[in-house]
Amino acid sequence: MQNNISNFTYFNPTKVVFGKNQISALDQLIPSNKKVLITYGGGSVKKFGTLDKVKQSLGDRVYGEFGGIEANPTFETAMKAVELVKKEGYDFLLAVGGGSVIDATKFIVAAAEFEGNPINIFGSGIGTSEPIKSALPFGTILTLPATGSEMNAGSVITFKEKQAKVSFGSEKVFPVFSILEPELTYTLPKRQLANGVIDAFVHIMEQYLTFPVGAMVQDRFSEGLLQTLIEIGPDVIDETNKDYNLRANFMWTATNALNGTLSPGVPQDWASHDLGHEITALYHIDHARTLSIVLPALLTIRKNEKHDKLLQYAERVWQIAEGTDEEKVTGAIEKTKEFFARLGAPTSFKDIDLGEEVIDILVAQLEKHKKIALSERKDQTIEISRKIYQAAL
């Protein structure tokens, strides 16, 4: 029976502290006896003064810093932080940044307490996928709404030499708290804002655009978030528009897109992510910009399998009331593509100057990473994935 809501467990203990001037709450949020390691990325948190505010709010606590976490955070970099944590005895981590910094920090807190080689936290042909028994506590200060990592227990780490992006998840790596200040997004450039909108949009689609199981609440919540992104997306990417509510709605949408609100008891796809990760790993394309290329192609190729949900998506999210079912479905896919294009994102390989030559290479990577039975029904074979890449040319 595919058409019943499945049994599920919902659990999310992360405390979200949302609004204006919330960094000052750090003093209440982190126990005063903790030795804190602040993790961050390329330096914009220094440039825009966020790091200074954080340090001030830490008061008398002893703290250190670990910067330089990359946009697709690598195992190699994260392991350097793990060594530092062990050597210096840090017992609380504070991630200041976007999804990459937070994902890396999740790995660091788990690896620091892991018995044996931390590479075995991963599966997917990389490690032996052993359970995480404990992790150091950590909090986050989010600077880039996109991944939802600030309120979930998942992480994606890149293995440079192996040209692989691999995820892991564990209840032990929920952030203890996450501070969400919409005003921290005011310094973001257009491209990162657009990436955030697309990333959140596709997160929702991976949990929504599958086959119907009659989960009315989850469907309505997904549709509400998609409608919100469609409504605000074009304004969000205007970097000069510093409307508080606009950025607050963007931030809260991106968090809810992947914090467990949409997924209880429903099937999930994630094939757009699987296919996109290979493009990022080989050609260093921004994660979101691989999704804007793959998703419309995937929906086109998988139109029959996803028919019922595509029709619901057309009618409820895009308000397409006219035409045959087939026309509605095609129209909704077309509108999705136009939405991504309007955000300045690529929607084909051609848009990122790649051509037919990449197809065989990407397909080989899928095989290597055992991505041979993808999607909500595990029926997306290598041959179907090839067709999707081809449809994206």
Added chain:
Amino acid sequence: MQNNISNFTYFNPTKVVFGKNQISALDQLIPSNKKVLITYGGGSVKKFGTLDKVKQSLGDRVYGEFGGIEANPTFETAMKAVELVKKEGYDFLLAVGGGSVIDATKFIVAAAEFEGNPINIFGSGIGTSEPIKSALPFGTILTLPATGSEMNAGSVITFKEKQAKVSFGSEKVFPVFSILEPELTYTLPKRQLANGVIDAFVHIMEQYLTFPVGAMVQDRFSEGLLQTLIEIGPDVIDETNKDYNLRANFMWTATNALNGTLSPGVPQDWASHDLGHEITALYHIDHARTLSIVLPALLTIRKNEKHDKLLQYAERVWQIAEGTDEEKVTGAIEKTKEFFARLGAPTSFKDIDLGEEVIDILVAQLEKHKKIALSERKDQTIEISRKIYQAAL
């Protein structure tokens, strides 16, 4: 500035275990060394075998029972359980029932650890409203979807002699876990099912139907839940309809109606509850049936103050596209009333055989309980409350 999303903290650590045959998970959810007190109500959990299943799943744990918690749980009854807990040294409570049993259990776990007289957990002219510093851990097995108490930190207790219903809340009284088995609702009579639908509906309205602050996600989530209840309500109250998804959607909607999902950063009303509680306390009318009487009258009297949100409610929830704004607003209130009536609930005092004679008495109770500045703007005076009661005649 009323039109910005307010700062908020979102925190909800309750683990929800949802689906078929989940009572068996108790063995994993309660530490094996705990001495468990099972709390329940009038005996339907015995009659339908739920209690037996619970006891089986507790395995070798030592447990006791405390039954007889009333539909509007009283301080007096709950205090008997507090004495039992202290005397026998129970260190984990398990509430098996609906909102009343769960609310009472929240008070019991807090009172058992409270220094001084537990009456001071309450404010509202009853006690001194002192903070709860600790509480015993407890879990719930929900048998009646309605109040959301299974996934929040609030509770309403009735003081019989004082004819008052008083609420308290504390992060310390979140359930550690709640087991939600939709099939447990199959034995509920029509009236309790209808009460559950109405209770959930009005919980959403208290958080949604105020004034707009531009909180797009919270609005969409509220609208999605309201639409779901409108769609399923008439089928839910058919006690012979044992469709699993139908009951699962009902259960999950009622939980989300009051678990913190809808309220972050938005104004809240709760005046329908304030006015309804007085009716229950004096005339012993089911909680939900006071709400179905008060809410339509309140929306009518407060039409101007709530105009913008009423219009949004009309257009998005009831899909009223035709007419002037005024006609849409009036139409939406009318449809709300019809919806309650269709569920077999009263929508006026006349429907419960009460008349003008109760108005002065109810108004006096409001004054006595200091309910003199109600609603999202704290501008609902006693005189406005009187008008609302009168409009409900």
